[in-house]
Amino acid sequence: MTLHSDDPRDIGWVRENIPCQNACPAGTDIPAYIRAIAAGNHGQAYEINREANVLPGVLGRICSRPCESACRHGWAGNGDPVAICHLKRSAADLKDSRHRITERLYAPTGKRIAVVGAGPAGVAAAHDLSLLGHDVVILEREEKPGGMLRYGIPEFRLPRAMLEIELRNALRLGVQLRTGVTVGTTQGAIRVSTLLADHDAVLLATGCMAPVLLPLRGVPEGTDLARHCQDVEYGLPFLMDLHRGQNKRVGRRVAVVGAGFTALDCARVARRLGGREVTIHLRTSEEYIPVTSEELFETKREGIRIKGLRTPVALRTDGDGRLTGVAFVQNRLGGWRENGRRLATPIEGSEFIEPCDTLIIAIGQHTVNDFLDMRVELDRAGNVRVAENGMTSVHGLFAAGDYVRGASTAIEAIGHARRIADRIDAWLVGRQRRRTVRIEAVAAPPRLPAHDFIPKCHMPTIPLAERQQPTREVELGFTPELAAEEAKRCYLCDLRYQIDVDRCIYCRACIEVAPRNCIKLARDVEIRADGSLGALRETREWRRVAAIWIDNNECIRCGACFKVCPVACISITRNHFVTVDG
Amino acid sequence: MNADLAASPAPRHHVIIGNGVAGNQAAELLRDRDPESRVTILTHSRLLFYNRYRLPRIFQDVTSWPELLALPPEHYAARRIHVRRECRVSAVDPRNRLVKLAHNETIPYDTLLVATGGRGHLPEELAEYRPLFHHFGSYEAAMATRRALPDRGAVVMLGGDMIGLDLARTLLAIQCRVILVTHETTFWPHALTPEERAEALSTLETMGIEVIDGDARGGIVAVEQGAPGLPARRVRFHNGGDLYGDVVMPCFGLTPMVEFMVGTGIDIERGVLVNPQLRTSDPCIFAAGDVCQIWSEEERAYRFYYGYRNVRAMGAVAAVNMTGGQEAFATTRAESIGRDAQGRIDSSFWVYEA
Numbered sequence: 039m040t041l042h043s044d045d046p047r048d049i050g051w052v053r054e055n056i057p058c059q060n061a062c063p064a065g066t067d068i069p070a071y072i073r074a075i076a077a078g079n080h081g082q083a084y085e086i087n088r089e090a091n092v093l094p095g096v097l098g099r100i101c102s103r104p105c106e107s108a109c110r111h112g113w114a115g116n117g118d119p120v121a122i123c124h125l126k127r128s129a130a131d132l133k134d135s136r137h138r139i140t141e142r143l144y145a146p147t148g149k150r151i152a153v154v155g156a157g158p159a160g161v162a163a164a165h166d167l168s169l170l171g172h173d174v175v176i177l178e179r180e181e182k183p184g185g186m187l188r189y190g191i192p193e194f195r196l197p198r199a200m201l202e203i204e205l206r207n208a209l210r211l212g213v214q215l216r217t218g219v220t221v222g223t224t225q226g227a228i229r230v231s232t233l234l235a236d237h238d239a240v241l242l243a244t245g246c247m248a249p250v251l252l253p254l255r256g257v258p259e260g261t262d263l264a265r266h267c268q269d270v271e272y273g274l275p276f277l278m279d280l281h282r283g284q285n286k287r288v289g290r291r292v293a294v295v296g297a298g299f300t301a302l303d304c305a306r307v308a309r310r311l312g313g314r315e316v317t318i319h320l321r322t323s324e325e326y327i328p329v330t331s332e333e334l335f336e337t338k339r340e341g342i343r344i345k346g347l348r349t350p351v352a353l354r355t356d357g358d359g360r361l362t363g364v365a366f367v368q369n370r371l372g373g374w375r376e377n378g379r380r381l382a383t384p385i386e387g388s389e390f391i392e393p394c395d396t397l398i399i400a401i402g403q404h405t406v407n408d409f410l411d412m413r414v415e416l417d418r419a420g421n422v423r424v425a426e427n428g429m430t431s432v433h434g435l436f437a438a439g440d441y442v443r444g445a446s447t448a449i450e451a452i453g454h455a456r457r458i459a460d461r462i463d464a465w466l467v468g469r470q471r472r473r474t475v476r477i478e479a480v481a482a483p484p485r486l487p488a489h490d491f492i493p494k495c496h497m498p499t500i501p502l503a504e505r506q507q508p509t510r511e512v513e514l515g516f517t518p519e520l521a522a523e524e525a526k527r528c529y530l531c532d533l534r535y536q537i538d539v540d541r542c543i544y545c546r547a548c549i550e551v552a553p554r555n556c557i558k559l560a561r562d563v564e565i566r567a568d569g570s571l572g573a574l575r576e577t578r579e580w581r582r583v584a585a586i587w588i589d590n591n592e593c594i595r596c597g598a599c600f601k602v603c604p605v606a607c608i609s610i611t612r613n614h615f616v617t618v619d620g
Numbered sequence: 621m622n623a624d625l626a627a628s629p630a631p632r633h634h635v636i637i638g639n640g641v642a643g644n645q646a647a648e649l650l651r652d653r654d655p656e657s658r659v660t661i662l663t664h665s666r667l668l669f670y671n672r673y674r675l676p677r678i679f680q681d682v683t684s685w686p687e688l689l690a691l692p693p694e695h696y697a698a699r700r701i702h703v704r705r706e707c708r709v710s711a712v713d714p715r716n717r718l719v720k721l722a723h724n725e726t727i728p729y730d731t732l733l734v735a736t737g738g739r740g741h742l743p744e745e746l747a748e749y750r751p752l753f754h755h756f757g758s759y760e761a762a763m764a765t766r767r768a769l770p771d772r773g774a775v776v777m778l779g780g781d782m783i784g785l786d787l788a789r790t791l792l793a794i795q796c797r798v799i800l801v802t803h804e805t806t807f808w809p810h811a812l813t814p815e816e817r818a819e820a821l822s823t824l825e826t827m828g829i830e831v832i833d834g835d836a837r838g839g840i841v842a843v844e845q846g847a848p849g850l851p852a853r854r855v856r857f858h859n860g861g862d863l864y865g866d867v868v869m870p871c872f873g874l875t876p877m878v879e880f881m882v883g884t885g886i887d888i889e890r891g892v893l894v895n896p897q898l899r900t901s902d903p904c905i906f907a908a909g910d911v912c913q914i915w916s917e918e919e920r921a922y923r924f925y926y927g928y929r930n931v932r933a934m935g936a937v938a939a940v941n942m943t944g945g946q947e948a949f950a951t952t953r954a955e956s957i958g959r960d961a962q963g964r965i966d967s968s969f970w971v972y973e974a
Contacts, residue, residue: 114711115710115722115724323888323889323890324889325883325888335747338743338745339745339747341745346890347889368921368922370887371887371889385920388920390921501842502745502841503842503858
């Protein structure tokens with residue numbers, strides 16, 4: 039039995055009960071692809087991924103993994119989250135070499151769209167717009183496409199062969215890629231106004247590439263420290279120069295200031311370039327830095343030290359202007375920021391010096407708008423302001439990804455770009471697409487109780503001795519056996535267990551076997567304004583029991599209740615979103 | 621008395637996570653200062669409080685765990701201090717004042733003392749060799765190491781913190797060969813100048829310890845099982861020159877055990893951050909011992925204080941402040957390393973008073 043539902047209760051259930059998919063900015067159907075991997079169908083898993091994200095093999099290596107932070111297996115008392123990202127990579131790595139990609143094409147629309155920027159957002163949007171039947175051209179300033187993926191991420195984390203093949207697959211449906219083309223106001227550059235005149239829509243996906251400058255004592259505000267002192271570099275330009283083929287050098291003692299992936303990448307690159315003592319300096323502490331624990335571990339494993347609670351305040355140089363150290367002040371942890379991270383409060387009179395020969399500053403990036411030859415409304419942060427459908431204040435000029443939202447992650451840029459592509463399509467041709475819930479009956483619990491006791495499978499890596507080669511990929515990928523084993527750990531949260539109260543005899547057998555407090559006696563359930571179901575109102579008094587209810591938030595999909603029920607009143611369905619026209 | 625503490629109705633429940641010097645010292649004082657209260661110590665250990673300073677004697681004359689116990693079991697009963705062993709704390713919920721245990725039990729508290737201490741630090745680059753190392757952080761680990769060490773066997777000590785060097789004295793006394801591979805953590809927690817370090821290393825050689833310069837060999841590249849007919853372990857270096865030993869012990873100092881506090885909102889850097897009153901960023905939670913970094917007004921920095929006297933003093937200060945006091949911790953002795961009358965290395969870190 040399969041049916042589609044627009045019932046707000048079903049939509050609400052899927053939205054809330056599949057935390058990994060809900061946390062994924064691209065909305066990847068994670069339980070579905072993990073189920074395919076468990077069955078050994080890596081190609082199918084790859085295709086499921088590709089529906090939401092055209093670069094699964096890339097994201098399977100460098101994603102920030104918001105899905106894993108949300109994974110129900112990682113909730114208190116449930117153990118470690120499933121290695122979702124490594125499984126995504128497995129789908130890409132282990133699929134058959136003759137695997138055929140499936141694309142569902144719409145009829146040509148005759149509409150012409152220019153995308154500025156071939157980073158993750160630009161490529162994702164171009165791919166989707168092309169599928170939707172539009173003629174798409176991408177204009178890219180660099181010699182090759184990929185943006186941050188190619189120029190900002192070191193090869194030891196993202197092999198270029200994988201990037202190359204997935205970019206080609208994303209753009210081969212007729213997207214015209216023009217590299218080495220500058221869009222801007224300089225001589226020889228193409229004006230945005232020209233693009234607007236020649237196309238039905240223009241999408242700006244230029245990313246967020248300008249480094250945030252570090253203010254230091256004794257240096258005029260707004261000074262680019264990299265020009266002020268030859269031993270100082272900004273993180274992203276440092277990586278971009280390296281990946282454009284420049285010969286980069288660092289000193290013996292390298293200080294990296296910053297807390298994100300770029301800071302860690304700079305430190306690991308500096309180590310490979312010969313830095314003997316590489317230290318990352320944090321304003322707060324390790325607990326609050328936005329990187330994955332695996333990245334942190336590998337960084338430390340390569341001999342990089344991490345020191346917290348310090349803010350750089352001044353450079354120390356010798357008579358020749360060469361860097362000899364950085365002055366820091368000690369911090370206290372301060373209040374909370376909106377993103378769940380902490381503020382740092384410098385402590386007066388706590389200055390100290392850390393000797394170093396090279397300083398790499400990686401404290402973030404901001405967008406630049408000087409390439410625009412027309413007035414476009416900006417927000418307070420200097421990012422372009424867009425309407426709900428991604429259109430800027432200029433008719434037909436859209437924006438997506440980090441260019442709109444500020445520096446984020448590749449998966450956020452891709453997720454955002456896909457949504458904007460959909461809206462550009464709606465704006466151009468009036469096509470409406472909507473999400474509905476597909477509900478499929480499942481005959482029996484697909485998981486075994488033993489699966490709950492499988493320890494998390496860790497990613498094999500190359501030995502430290504082999505990490506001197508700057509392009510050698512550090513992570514080796516799961517074997518098919520490891521991938522299958524890890525896939526079994528997934529609770530398959532898209533499975534919905536329900537008790538038919540009309541058939542239930544209230545024997546409590548399911549409650550007795552439940553491994554958690556997941557089956558509850560309910561007197562009522564909250565119905566929210568949007569029609570979805572909210573909190574359960576429990577009762578312990580039999581006379582008030584209106585239903586015996588499976589709390590899918592607590593449920594770990596073990597199937598024990600299904601198996602013990604004497605009257606077979608428990609059903610299992612798989613519930614997931616699909617996008618349909620109309 | 622602190623308003624948050626005063627708000628708790630008597631009898632209060634003081635919960636201590638950790639069964640070491642700081643935790644036990646605090647428990648004793650809490651019982652004295654708050655006779656009506658409930659005092660509970662949670663420990664993941666199977667044993668009651670035992671004397672870790674006497675662990676090296678396992679290699680000499682101590683043959684069973686009761687000999688190591690600092691206090692008899694009856695003492696806890698008499699003092700109404702409830703010790704719950706084999707309890708692994710998985711999380712702390714400061715908002716609801718609950719300690720969550722790995723087996724899903726929750727324990728409410730009015731005041732909480734985190735005194736979990738530290739575990740032997742293993743640099744991440746050596747983490748993959750963990751199963752091949754011999755440890756010394758607990759009675760069980762020390763016994764396993766003793767069993768692996770043959771008579772007059774060879775011990776390769778990596779790092780050489782003061783915990784390891786204390787053990788080295790015993791190992792030398794029982795005619796074992798001790799090979800020290802130096803590292804930046806050698807002599808931890810003492811921070812020595814290059815001159816002091818050179819002198820201290822020379823003293824170790826005089827004592828009979830073979831000192832290998834880890835940096836000169838390019839650092840450790842692998843730890844492996846020894847080949848048949850050779851000692852059980854082989855340590856390989858980047859620049860060659862393998863070392864063999866019957867046991868290989870990582871002695872790189874301590875890492876505070878704070879994992880269960882991550883995500884609670886309590887301020888943590890490497891250890892739990894506390895003010896001189898040993899209060900964390902939550903007014904009802906205190907920390908003492910090797911797990912905490914204490915703000916030093918003098919040094920304008922958070923720092924660790926190690927050694928029996930310091931840790932015991934912290935336990936006492938925490939207990940006083942958990943019961944409404946306002947005492948500040950002050951280190952009890954300058955941290956120093958030197959030579960004793962016999963020319964052997966001596967450290968304030970080793971001082972223990974029963």
